Amino acid sequence: MNKIKSYIKTHKKTSIFILIIVIALSYWGYKKITSTSGDTRYVTAKVEKGTIISSVSGTGQVSAYNQIDIKSKTSGDVTYLAVKSGQEIRTGALIAQLDAKDAQKTIRDAEISLENAKLSLEKLKLQNSEENMNADLEKAYDDGFTTVSNAFLDLPLIMNGLEDLLAQSQLSENTARSSGETALDYREQAEVLYYKANDAFFENRINFRKLDRNSINSDIESNIDETYVTSKLINDAVKTTRNFVDYLAEDLDNTSAYSSFQDTLSGYTSTMNGHISSLLSIKTSIKNYKDAFPTTDLDIQSSELSVQQKINALQDAKEKLADYSVRAPFDGTIATIDVKKNDSVSSGTLVATLITQKQIAEISMNEVDVAKIKTGARATLTFDAIEELTITGEVVEIDSVGAVEQGVVTYNVKISFDTQDERVKPAMSVSASIITEMKQDVLTVPNSAIKSQNNKSYVEVLDYHIEPSNNGNGNIGLISKTPPKRIAVETGISNDFQTEIISGLEEGDEIITRTILPTTTKTTTAPSIFGSPATTNKNMNRPMNSK
Known part of the structure; x- marks a missing residue:
């Protein structure tokens, strides 16, 4: 120790130089220990117009009995019965007619409201040209x-x-x-x-x-x-x-x-x-x-x-009017007629039973999903036993009352096949994807772009970004000099991949779908194969994706 002190006193300049080197190496080592490699990167996508389909899924079996209950979709008095037991009928044939005076009046009122709205629009455009x-x-x-x-x-x-x-x-x-x-x-x-x-x-x-x-x-x-x-x-x-x-x-x-x-x-x-x-x-x-x-x-x-609201209201009124005519969903034979003329029926009342040659799938649905399904909804069917087979179909019947088992409520949904395949046998397992809503020509973004705070949805966009250089490290995404900006959005329907944007964005807008945070490294000491410590660098944190 005394020799070191003596050397420092007699070699001051050399000692100061060595001290500077030691400090520089220490600082370099500290930076290596606490360094972060790279910048935060942002993966983006453009807002696009397209079709978005929302659906629910369920499983069940191919029915051995091709019998369908035909039920009323609305309330009213039966004014006309068009069939009788044993009669063969075609798809769309009228089975019973309910009193539709109120529904017809609703259509007339909706037509007048639509015309008034159109006139108001034209007047506004003329006045404010x-x-x-x-x-x-x-x-x-x-x-x-x-x-x-x-x-x-x-x-x-x-x-x-x-x-x-x-x-x-x-x-x-x-x-x-x-x-x-x-x-x-x-x-x-x-x-x-x-x-x-x-x-x-x-x-x-x-x-x-x-x-x-x-x-x-x-x-x-x-x-x-x-x-x-x-x-x-x-x-x-x-x-x-x-x-x-x-x-x-x-x-x-x-x-x-x-x-x-x-x-x-x-x-x-x-x-x-x-x-x-x-x-x-x-x-x-x-x-x-x-x-x-x-x-x-x-x-x-x-x-x-x-x-547009008046157009939708008129369309809804016309669809409601169609519910007053009970029709056959497909070809078949009337097994029974369960109502008489002048009977008052309500929504879900059994009107007739139809026997058909079409194959039927009975799908079990939970109470949340069944509330989204309507008769006439389109469906896609796949079969465990026939992997390459996919058949389209239509929902023809939904249970009015669910079955409760161990506190779980389920409803049977019957789907008729659009095409018949002789390989499909009764009791075969079948999976169904039923379309509950479809919108065309709407703005869509990936689900990962949608974030929420205080029950309000928003997306993030970059005000300014730098295209990353191709450094051979496989880096993806954009680097921004400023933090992302939030834009409030109103969302519509969604599926597993996409979400509809009602307002807040326009087609072509670029939004962030994924944030890639920089990697943090730390220097650690591990035993060498020669029995002495060896210094290695390990990634302490892998790249993290923030949605």
């Missing part, structure tokens, strides 16, 4: 020039009149002084506001003289605003002068000597109030016409949505 709105705005500017011109017929007279009034001996500084400090204060205030108004007036008049009706709109609007401010200043000067006159008349107890001044000032006040009101009105009109351009677009969009 760009040509008409530009004409309205141009007229407002022309009216504004006229309003300013009318004001300048009176403003010079009033300013000269105020100057003359304040120069009258009855309103002189000596008269005010003889009346006391209060009168002097009134006169000083009137004089200050007069000069302030006079400065604004002269500047305003210079700018007005540069204008004519063919001047650009921005110059006309600027002069309208300037004249409005000038008029208010002149009105303030008139008011303070009137306060001064009224005080002298009362203080000197000589109302008759000041009555002519008071009448003159009352006339000025009335004139200025009229100009201020007209200028404010034209300012408001111009602002409203300018603001109407973007507002009109929103109004038209709202009206278009209203029309």
Whole structure:
């Protein structure tokens, strides 16, 4: 230890150099231990238009009995029976007709509502066409020039009149002084506001003289605003002068000597109030016409949505009307008729039993999924025993009452085959995917892009990004200089892969679908094959994906 101290004392420069190297190596080692490799990267996708299909799945068996219960889809009185037991019928044949007067009235009302909505839309488009709105705005500017011109017929007279009034001996500084400090204060205030108004007036008049009706709109609007401010200043000067006159008349107890001044000032006040009101009105009109351009677009969009709602309501009413006609879902033979003419039936009431040659699959569904299924829904069937076989079908019957077993409620759903295959045997296991909703030409994004907070959905987008260079490390994604920005969205239906976007995004927008965080490394010590410690680097954290 003493030798080391002695060496340091005799070799100071060398010792300092060695110390610097040790510090540098220590810092390098620390950075290696705590280093993070790479940057946060973002995988993105574009918002696309497409078809999104929502479905539910279930399993069951091929039925050995091809018998279907035909049930009413709505309530009403039976007005007509079109078949009898033992009769063979074709797909779509009428079995029973229910009283549909109310449904027909609903259709008529929906048609009238749709026509009214269309007329309102056309009227709005006509009233707010760009040509008409530009004409309205141009007229407002022309009216504004006229309003300013009318004001300048009176403003010079009033300013000269105020100057003359304040120069009258009855309103002189000596008269005010003889009346006391209060009168002097009134006169000083009137004089200050007069000069302030006079400065604004002269500047305003210079700018007005540069204008004519063919001047650009921005110059006309600027002069309208300037004249409005000038008029208010002149009105303030008139008011303070009137306060001064009224005080002298009362203080000197000589109302008759000041009555002519008071009448003159009352006339000025009335004139200025009229100009201020007209200028404010034209300012408001111009602002409203300018603001109407973007507002009109929103109004038209709202009206278009209203029309679409009326179209949907009419379509729903027509579909509801179809429910009043009980029809055969496929070819078959009527086994029994379970209602009579004039019977009152409700939704789910058994109307008839149909025996068919078509094969039927009975699928067990839970209470959550069965609520999404309607008769007539399309389905796809696959079979465990026949791997390559896929058959399409249609939901023809849904249990009205579920079966409860160990606290679990299930409902049987019957699906008829569109095509018959002799390889399919009764009791074979079958899996069904039933379409519950389908939307075409809608905006879609990957499910991984949708995030939520406080029950509100949002996506993330990059304001600015750098394309990663091809460094041979297999890195994917984009690097951003700024954090992602959140955009609130309204979502619609979804499936296992995609989600519908109702509002918040447009086709072609680029959104983040995956975030790849940088890898953290740490230096560790492991035994060497030679029995001494060896230093190795291990990835302590693998790349993490944040959704």
